[in-house]
Amino acid sequence: MEKIDYKKLxxxxxxxxxxxxxxxSDLARQIGISQSHLCNVENGRLSPSLRLLLSLRKLLGCNIDELLIEASSESQGKQM
Known part of the structure; x- marks a missing residue:
């Protein structure tokens, strides 16, 4: 099973x-969380909830796969 590196995520x-x-601060406000919570997610101290990831997907114009693939342990062993 793949492990997620929350610091990379x-x-x-x-x-x-x-x-x-x-x-x-603007992104945190739009999502409905505190700036400190978002800061902790960005620094890998907290893992984001599925709800948070879905909100980020909409606001940042990306999909969850883009975020998770780079943060998975499987991607660490693959070199292109």
């Missing part, structure tokens, strides 16, 4: 947020 969320040019 948080980094992917942050990268997509920055590409969308949305501040952390």
């Amino acid at each position: 948080g980094m992917e969320i942050k990268i997509h947020r920055l590409r969308a040019e949305i501040s952390q």
Whole structure:
């Protein structure tokens, strides 16, 4: 079974947020969570809920696979 690296997942969320040019506080407000909660997710200290991932997908214009594939342990062993 694949393991999710929450630090990498948080980094992917942050990268997509920055590409969308949305501040952390604005994104947190739009999702309905505190900025500190989003900060903890982006830094890998908290794992995001499915609800949070679905909200991020809509607001950041990405799909969950884009976020999770980079954060899975399986992707660490694959080199292209």
